[in-house]
Amino acid sequence: MMDGEGLAGVVRALGAMSGTSLDGVDAAVIETDGAAIHAFGPSAYRSYSEAERAVLTGVLGRWPGPGLEAAQEVVMQSHAEVLSGFEDIALVGFHGQTLAHEPAGRGTHQLGDGAALAGRLGRPVVWDFRTADVAAGGEGAPLAPFFHHACARWMGAGAPLAFLNLGGVGNLTWVDPSVAAPEAPGALLSFDTGPANAPINDLMQARRGLAYDEDAGLAAQGRIDQAVLNAFMTEAYFARLPPKSLDRNDFGDLLGRVAHLEDADAAATLTAMAVQSVLQGIAQLPTPPERLLVTGGGRRNPVMMAMLRAALSCPVEPVEAHGLDGDMLEAQAFAYLAVRVLRGLPTSCATTTGVGQPTCGGVISHP
Numbered sequence: 001m002m003d004g005e006g007l008a009g010v011v012r013a014l015g016a017m018s019g020t021s022l023d024g025v026d027a028a029v030i031e032t033d034g035a036a037i038h039a040f041g042p043s044a045y046r047s048y049s050e051a052e053r054a055v056l057t058g059v060l061g062r063w064p065g066p067g068l069e070a071a072q073e074v075v076m077q078s079h080a081e082v083l084s085g086f087e088d089i090a091l092v093g094f095h096g097q098t099l100a101h102e103p104a105g106r107g108t109h110q111l112g113d114g115a116a117l118a119g120r121l122g123r124p125v126v127w128d129f130r131t132a133d134v135a136a137g138g139e140g141a142p143l144a145p146f147f148h149h150a151c152a153r154w155m156g157a158g159a160p161l162a163f164l165n166l167g168g169v170g171n172l173t174w175v176d177p178s179v180a181a182p183e184a185p186g187a188l189l190s191f192d193t194g195p196a197n198a199p200i201n202d203l204m205q206a207r208r209g210l211a212y213d214e215d216a217g218l219a220a221q222g223r224i225d226q227a228v229l230n231a232f233m234t235e236a237y238f239a240r241l242p243p244k245s246l247d248r249n250d251f252g253d254l255l256g257r258v259a260h261l262e263d264a265d266a267a268a269t270l271t272a273m274a275v276q277s278v279l280q281g282i283a284q285l286p287t288p289p290e291r292l293l294v295t296g297g298g299r300r301n302p303v304m305m306a307m308l309r310a311a312l313s314c315p316v317e318p319v320e321a322h323g324l325d326g327d328m329l330e331a332q333a334f335a336y337l338a339v340r341v342l343r344g345l346p347t348s349c350a351t352t353t354g355v356g357q358p359t360c361g362g363v364i365s366h367p
């Protein structure tokens, strides 16, 4: 393909996301003009091996720092493998692996070299999506909300609804689909809610040598320690008004808070901490959402979903109930955002990251 060919009108873009759960790389195609979603395309997943995950875990939080070459190679190799399996792609959106996210301090840092990836794939790559927002005074996260807005309009939704992503960290997006532009006042409000799956995964790894609590088998047998939960909910983050964002380990040693509990009670308590922080977030939305659409791996956690349903009066549904793919929404989001960057359209605004002006983040590298 000639440089620039296929980049007019509707673009067929491929997005890739490696999230805070460190499970692997999601990749998905969408067709968009940067505003409306025209079609969803194929997707693929490439899990990290135990050894690769250990390399990535070992460098989490280490930025700036030496010894990142091995981790960078894990990110580059895994992405090149999964992304090279797609055809007829005009543009790639590459998130990379977040190593550190401290908008008010060290900044936000995603491991991975988009310029090198463009060379390996022979396609233009949009990357480094968060830095410009942080430089302009924003949180740099969450960035999926502009895509959630497009999804709500694609669904034909009429009333305000909310998307809840239950990944390693949780994040919530309230959308009014009747407002046409995502950066317009009243279209969106989004923020990170609190830890979601990451501490549960950490517990399972530490106590059972397992990657996660499959189908909440362990949490379902446990009892929530109300004192631990109540103490956790006094953290200042929960009272702070949005927009606001989190790094994976911003609450410190969460496993230490459940160290005195036996395994099932510890799992149940960490699961309740994730849910309670979401409920606190829902109380901060501009209006009660008509429905809560859940995406990310946590929608497969029956205890988390049951706790949400018990506490909320609106329907709590996996995004699949509305024709979306909850395993791929974030990869699709970075495909969508890549096209917005290509078009010079904003990818964040005051109500998503707190940035003063609608901001177009992202760097475009050509092969």
Ligand SMILES: Nc1ncnc2c1ncn2[C@@H]1O[C@H](COP(=O)(O)OP(=O)(O)OP(=O)(O)O)[C@@H](O)[C@H]1O
Residues within 6 Å of the ligand: 018, 019, 020, 021, 022, 023, 165, 166, 167, 168, 169, 170, 197, 198, 200, 201, 211, 212, 213, 214, 215, 216, 295, 296, 297, 298, 300, 301, 302, 330
């Ligand atoms: N069947 C299941 N039962 C319980 N938990 C599950 C199940 N399937 C997935 N999960 C949880 O979901 C996690 C993966 O979620 P997801 O892929 O959304 O995270 P991510 O994209 O890495 O995170 P983030 O959105 O924070 O970037 C797993 O690590 C696991 O904790």
Ligand SMILES: CC(=O)N[C@H]1[C@@H]2OC[C@@H](O2)[C@@H](O)[C@@H]1O[C@H](C)C(=O)O
Residues within 6 Å of the ligand: 019, 020, 098, 101, 108, 140, 141, 142, 143, 144, 145, 165, 167, 168, 169, 170, 171, 192, 245, 246, 330
């Ligand atoms: C800094 C960073 O990588 N943040 C992630 C993380 O994972 C979930 C939550 O924390 C969200 O803020 C963000 O990812 C999604 C894709 C986002 O930017 O919308």
